[in-house]
Amino acid sequence: MAAPPDVGAMAPTTAETSWFCCGAGWGPCGSAGGGACGNCQSGSRHCAWPNTSDACFDITRPDRCGDNLLRRTCGHTFYVEHLCGTTEIAVQIADCGPQTDLWCGEQSCCSGNCATNRLLDLTPSAYSAIGNLSSGIMPVRIRS
Amino acid sequence: MIEWFAGAQQLVLAGVLVWAGTVKFRATAPEAARRSALRKLVGERRVVTAYRAVGTAELTLGALLLAPPMLVIESYAAVALFTGMLGYLVYAKRKAPESGCGCLGDKQTPIRGRAFARTAVLLAAALATLGAAWWPAALADRPLATVAVLVAEAALVVALSPELDHRWLLPLRRWRVRVRHPLATGPTVVPLESSVQRLQKSDAYRSVAGLLRSDLLDWWEEGEWRLLTYAATTSDGQVTAVFAVPLRDHGPADVRVALVPDPEPAPA
Amino acid sequence: MDSLGRRKFLTGAVLGTTAATVVGASTMGSFAPEAAAGQRRPLDVEAGAHDPNFIEGRITGLRKGMLMVTSSDRSMHRIHLTGATSVWKLRPTSSDAAKVGDGLYARGVRMPDGTLAADAVWLNIVNLQVHITSIGRNVMHLDHHGDRIVGHVVAGTTAAVYNSTPAVSDLSLLQVGKHAQVIGAWRPDTNEVDLATVYAAA
Structure with missing residues (x-):
């Protein structure tokens, strides 16, 4: 069997994404803090990536879902668009997440296209630029 | 302190220490070590070694408490260990509040009041053993009372261990949900x-x-x-x-x- | 046209039961993603930069059609609402639902005078990764990174999504001890949320 392709390289890949708050915030977000990179803000174009360090990888474990994610550290830029959308946004890694292994095999679809596994989390600013916050999960295409 | 009560404390402490030491040598121990606040304290590279060193100390002290004779140095060692543990919890709560303590199980649960209460109970038990005779004397003197204290304290330690909730508390709650169906009351609508x-x-x-x-x-x-x-x-x-x-x-x-x-x- | 009349008119337009001025299908098709391929729009905001067309904060004042908001960085903003602004508060609702003290996220277009002409406002919305610690009558107790959250089930609104299957109102497959993702509406200044959607791996 061929090894799964490395995700996080130049070639686009599909994945599920959700949103998370970070930095100063109201309600349950108040305790979120600046994330693993220290500079994460809900109102900025930031994201969380499951393989920012060994300690991060130990928590998120994307390998358990068969995803071979490249190490990408704080400040790395990804380009993200909704799998059925036309707007592309740019986001910078500012935190560790999501916990991919809790949702192995989960799928989100739009108009006949589907994406599997949670490999990226976006701040509310980034998520709402390509989707609606009231939907907790959406399929996206990611390129580096 | 009543002699038989002090004897019972040796058994409680030995049981907890052997359990805690064994946890640190399981296959999942390296991952549990890296998720614990110990990583912040000693660094990523040394964390597994440090975790196992703590486990070795716990197993050794547990065995010494079980084995004859009962020396006062063993009580001092237990007091020192649990005082150190309290210090570690304070450090963890301040420096790595989302990390687990890695104490009695490999489930990662952030350090909260229960972990402090458990360590305080164990520290009190260690203090109670100061100057006591070896535990079989207590068992021979007041067998029923000793066993009752053992069971009650073991239950207290388990109740104060969030790492062990999945073994008793969650199954109990699941059973309650199965019996009562609290969420099956709403109308069936297309959301x-x-x-x-x-x-x-x-x-x-x-x-x-x-x-x-x-x-x-x-x-x-x-x-x-x-x-x-x-x-x-x-x-x-x-x-x-x-x-x-x-x-x-x-x-x-x-x-x-x-x-x-x-x-x-x-x-x- | 009142809102009931407008609904009737729109129903007729989409189901073809009344003659209405409808923008042609060719207009829609030309905006399909395939047609747009190769003509990618330029980035609206640089990676890592603050988004000027997005506001996070709490409502500190209300005026007709306008929300006064203070962000968590203490900056103050005015958000302009129109009939074309969607307002979410546990479910899609109207701008009347906004109250002083509500937390919000808003997206729109920043006007030259500094106000945000809002396209969408989400009031008190939270998205939490939790463990279900216990389930009671119409209530779920949740552990959110060690903090306790009380989740209230709202009959007729709360939905569950199990293993990416379509959302259902039956919550009985949710299990104590399992992890879940919760979209809900925070009750300001409490640790309680009303549950909108619970995503779970059943």
């Missing part, structure tokens, strides 16, 4: 989210997705359909995108869409 999901999977939605500006504006039902509206912009100006989504599976199959120009805003 709005279900219609939104079906809409987002449709070609009709995709054909206008680039025009939509808002989240869901309004929704209502008409016969077999659920109607959903969004604000949109076309080259002709602002419009309302209205979608008709079949309400149930056995109804019409296709999602329909129309873009309807917005009425002119009333003059101010």
Whole structure:
């Protein structure tokens, strides 16, 4: 069997994404803090990536879902668009997440296209630029 | 301190220490070590070694407490160990509040009041053993009382261990849910989210997705359909995108869409 | 046209039961993603930069059609609402639902005078990764990174999504001890949320 392709390289890949708050915030977000990179803000174009360090990888474990994610550290830029959308946004890694292994095999679809596994989390600013916050999960295409 | 009570404390401490030491040599121990606050204290490279060193100390002290004779140095060692543990918890709570303590299980649960209470109970038990005779004397003297104290204290330690909740508390709560069905009371309706999901999977939605500006504006039902509206912009100006989504599976199959120009805003 | 009349009109337009001025299908098709391929729009905001068309904060004042908001960085903003602004508060609702003290996220277009002409406003919305610690009558106790959250089930609104299957109103498959993702509406200044959607791996 061929090894799964490395995700996080130049070639686009599909994945599920959700949103998370970070930095100063109201309600349950108040305790979120600046994330693993220290500079994460809900109102900025930031994201969380499951393989920012060994300690991060130990928590998120994307390998358990068969995803071979490249190490990408704080400040790395990804380009993200909704799998059925036309707007592309740019986001910078500012935190560790999501916990991919809790949702192995989960799928989100739009108009006949589907994406599997949670490999990226976006701040509310980034998520709402390509989707609606009231939907907790959406399929996206990611390129580096 | 009553002699038999002090003897019982040796057994409680030995049991907890052997348990805690064994946990640190399981196959999952390296991962548990890296998730614990110990990583912050000693660094990523040394964390597994440090974790196992603590485990070795716990196993050794546990064995010494069980084995004859009972030396006062063993009590001092236990007091020192649990005082150190309290210090570690304070450090962890301040420096790595989301990390687990890695104490009695490999489940990662952030350090909260229960972990402090457990360590305080164990520290008190260690203090109680100072100057006591070896534990079989207590068992021979007051067997029933000793066993009762053992069971009660073991239950207290387990109750104060969030790492062990999944072994007794969660199964108990699951059983209660199975008996009472507390969430099975609501009416069976087609939730709005279900219609939104079906809409987002449709070609009709995709054909206008680039025009939509808002989240869901309004929704209502008409016969077999659920109607959903969004604000949109076309080259002709602002419009309302209205979608008709079949309400149930056995109804019409296709999602329909129309873009309807917005009425002119009333003059101010 | 009142809102009931407008609904009737829109229903007729989409189901074809009344003659309405409808923008042609060709207009829609031309905006399909395939057609847009190769003509990617330029980035609206640089990676890592603050998004000027997005506001996070709490409502400190209300005026007709306008929300006064203070962000968590203490900056103050005015958000302009129109009939074309979607407002979410546990479910899609109207701008009347906004109350002083509500937390919000808003997206729109920043006007030259500094106000945000809002396309969408989400009031008190939270998205939490939790463990279900216990389930009671119409209530779920949740552990959110060690903090306790009380989740209230709202009959007729709360939905569950199990293993990416369509959302259902039956919550009985949710299990104590399992992880879940919760979209809900925070009750300001409490640790309680009303549950909108619970995503779970059943």
